[in-house]
Amino acid sequence: MSKRMMIDDVRDQYAGVAKGALSNESTAVRSIASAFGYSQDELNQLPAEANMGLSCGNPLALAGIREGEVVVDLGCGGGMDVFLAARSVGSAGRVIGIDMTTEMLERARAGQQKLGLTNVEFHQSTIDKLPLPDNSVDCVISNCVINLVSDKLAVFREILRVLKPAGRVALSDIALKQELPSEVKQSVEAYVGCISGAVLIEEYRSLLEQAGFGSVVVTDTGADLNAYAMASDSGCCGGACDSEGKSLHDGLASVMQSFDANAYAASVRVHALKQASTGSVNTIPVLNVQPISKEKTMKTVQVYDKPMCCSTGVCGPDVDPVLPKFAADLDWLKNQGHNVERYNLAQQPQAFIENKEIHHLLSTAGTDCLPVVAVDGEIVSQTVYPSREDLAGWVAGVPAKQLLPVAKPSGGCCGTSGCC
Ligand SMILES: C[S@@+](CC[C@H](N)C(=O)[O-])C[C@H]1O[C@@H](n2cnc3c(N)ncnc32)[C@H](O)[C@@H]1O
Incomplete structure (x- = not known):
């Protein structure tokens, strides 16, 4: 099948x-969306036309979107x-939806009108050539789309x-095991x-690095791809009827019956960062911190984390959105x-x-x-992950606020996290 035919299909x-x-x-x-990580509260905020059961994850759970972005x-x-x-970016921010399919954008614009949102815009385009300027976006999200594009590196x-x-x-996307x-x-x-x-999980990672x-x-979220079958006659990327009224899912359902989809494919969560260019000025509007030029101004920032499954805590099924944001700030x-x-109590207790x-x-x-954070050996924060603004201030010499003592929880040495 040619590239052109695939995109037309x-x-x-x-x-x-x-x-x-x-x-x-x-x-x-709704049950498909719940199976892939949306809460009832999130679903209740949506207009009817927005959700067609086409997602394979919830990228917002990982995006850590902030006001004004x-x-x-x-x-x-x-x-x-x-x-x-x-909702997360608020009136000072902007969210731009891109899709190549006219009928999808019609639905999206109808939903926007219902919600009366003025901080949202939709554009028609393929995602390998975005109608957007260089260096203009804080966060790119996508849900079950990149697998559909043949040239993923271009995207x-x-x-x-x-x-x-x-x-x-x-x-959020599908990748292969x-x-x-x-x-x-x-x-x-x-x-x-x-x-x-979809491509192999390792290839997905390597294309992003390339x-x-x-x-x-x-990360494989472990979500059951057969969740799509929960809805008879509906499902991700297949839960609907084409213009002749034939369910797209009919075709996919017969393919799914022929093999064990969970053994070969996975719903994955992907997080990656664009490097801040070395020597660039601080991109945070709050503090105008200049780049480090002399060795003596370089600080050592130590982070002591609660026990986590990996060094950044972004690999489990339920990632706290604060963690990828904090990893990006580090x-x-x-x-x-x-x-x-960075030290994790589960992995580096020493x-x-x-x-x-x-x-x-x-x-x-x-x-x-x-978590506890220390700068050049001096503890500057405890119990919460600090913001990038705080980190920038501390390394620039702004004194930390006085820390309040943390009360030792009664009933044992382990605190509420239950680990020691
Ligand atoms: C599986 S649906 C996911 C829709 C949405 N992200 C969601 O979770 O409800 C895939 C969407 O990607 C769009 N799409 C697929 N390939 C595309 C491409 N190369 N450029 C732009 N849009 C594309 C389709 O039109 C469709 O709306």
Whole structure:
């Protein structure tokens, strides 16, 4: 199948989905979205046309979107992630939805009108050539779309181009655990159904790195791809009828019956950062911190984390959105020339014992004092992850606020986290 035919097939099939009856008012459609990480509260905020049960994750759970940011959603469909992100960026921010399919954008604009959102805009384009200026976006999100594009490297390069320095990408997508059986690989239904255009998890990571991204994390969420079957006659990338009324899912359902989708494919969560250019000035508006030029101004920032599954805590099924944002802020510090050391109680307990102050804090306050951040050995914060503005201030010599003692929880040494 040629590249042109594939993109035309995808556009035709999704135009059919958009013209069909699937909506956020259908229990089946809502259960698909819930299975892939949306809360009832999030779903209740959406207009009917926004959700067609086409997602394969919830990229907002990882994006850590902040007020005032510019966010772009690639392949926005009916606009569900755009509308949810619009609440987080507020009136000072902007969310831009991009999709190539006219009928999808019609749905999205109808939903925007219902919600009366003025901080949202939609543009028609393929995602390998974005109608956006260089260095203009804080965060790019996308949900179950990049698998549908044959030239993924071109998409990743385009994302990198539009992101501001230190900008981030937070994606939900399908990737492969192992090569697909050849009959599935050849199937048009499996392609438009978001399966056979997917690449191996390792290749996904490597394409992002090839495009120039840093801190790339690709994680299998473990979500059951058969969730789509919960809704009879509906499902991701397949839960709808084309213009002739034939369910797109019919084709995908028969492909899914022929093999165990969960053994070959996974719903993945992807997070990556555009490097802040070395020597660039601080991109935070709050403090005008100049880049480090002399070795003596370089600080060592130490972070002592609660027990986590990995060094940054962004690999589990339920990622606290603060964690990828904090990891991005630490990368930013490194790019400014500072030393960053990060210790996780589950993986490097020795570091907690060897540092006398941390050891003392832990023995008096328990693990509730974590995370603790120290700059050049002086503890500057405890119990919460500080903002980038705070970090920038501390390394520039702004004194930390006086720290309040953390009460040792009664009933044991482990605190509420229950680990020691
Ligand atoms: C599986 S749906 C996901 C829609 C939406 N992200 C959601 O979660 O509801 C895929 C969407 O991507 C769009 N799409 C697919 N390939 C595209 C491309 N190359 N450029 C732009 N949009 C594309 C389709 O039109 C469709 O709306």
